[in-house]
Amino acid sequence: MNNYTKPRPSIRVKILGSGTANxxxxxxxxxxxxxLRQLMAAGDAGCTPIDQPGPRWSHYVWKLRSYGLMIETEHEKHDGAYPGHHARYFLRSDLEVIEATDDVNASVAA
Structure with missing residues (x-):
């Protein structure tokens, strides 16, 4: 099994506008x-690479925006051993989950 054939999680959603799919x-x-699941679970708190470590958050957000999802970015400063700044991402689109799977063999209808 290689990266192209192994099961991958998926989620199927509709983007809602004024309460209906647009x-x-x-x-x-x-x-x-x-x-996307992290953003949905975070709600108004948003997600950061500090709290939800992921290797390429900015790329994931860029790709999700290409689907038409509205994701807001706020920049925050942080202290510590390596002070600097990081992004906090907020999902602003209303979504209806149609189907979510953890792998090819297990699906959970929402």
């Missing part, structure tokens, strides 16, 4: 699926 459903797989 486009066809989209399916997000792999790391972008993980990031």
């Amino acid at each position: 486009q066809l459903p989209i399916t997000v797989v792999g790391r972008e699926c993980w990031a």
